[in-house]
Amino acid sequence: MGDEIPKSTLPIHKDKKYVIFSDWDGTITTYDSNDYLTDNLGFGKEKRREGNLKILSGRATFRDAFREMLESVPNTFEECRELLKKNIKLDEGFKDFYAWTKANNIPVIIVSSGMAPLIRAVLSNLLGEEDARDIEIISNNVKVHDDGKWEIQFRHPTSNFGHDKSQAILPYRNLSNPPTLFFFGDGVSDISATQHADLLFAKKLPDKESDLATYCEKEGLPHITFQNFSEALPVVQSLVLGKATKEDILRNGKA
Secondary structure, eight states: OOSOOOOOOOOOOTTOSEEEEEOOTTTTBSSOHHHHHHHHTSSOHHHHHHHHHHHHTTSSOHHHHHHHHHHTOOSOHHHHHHHHHHHOOBOTTHHHHHHHHHHTTOOEEEEEEEEHHHHHHHHHHHHOHHHHHHSEEEEEEEEEOTTSOEEEEOSSTTSTTSSOTHHHHHHHHTSSSOOEEEEEEOSGGGGGGTTTSSEEEEEOOTTSOOHHHHHHHHHTOOOEEESSHHHHHHHHHHHHTTSSOHHHHHHHOBO
């Protein structure tokens, strides 16, 4: 999708057996922060969902629909940051999940279509300064003007995704001894990563939007559905500890 995408120049973990990539909004958090801003301050949930459905059907690009969402929010950047710090919560199992991966020397890399300063602010508030500082974040950025107004700065502005998440994963595929790659996501911003991880986890909740799972089902892409990281952790552990194979996990299809 889109024009030629800049190749990733990010450092990669060449000596690891396992690497975990995860979306941030709605995956590690319980509510997508950009959706929160749009639903409560911008043009509202109904119009936002119209945009998401257009993306899923191929009638709109994620980049353009996402930019339109954010441009509907009139508040200053600082007001948005403080609002998100007060209202965005972590997935109930993520702290234990991250603690286990850290203890077992497995990198967790946040790959987000959100904006790094907002992610850092919320993450520091929820996970603590040290862990928030240690987690790698690959995301878009933001330009804040003197009057406090702001605009998103896409990582890959020529891509229809704005941030092509596959570019964070693909460098590992070119290693002579590539690690096993996990990807966790929930929504339309994660579509660019769907075909590049060894194990794709799609968050699916009974009372919330689950656009990534919907897309995977429509396209016939192998994936594992999960409701929270407490469910996902035993699945990751089973592979790392040699109790299950990738094929076993995909055959089950559910955390």
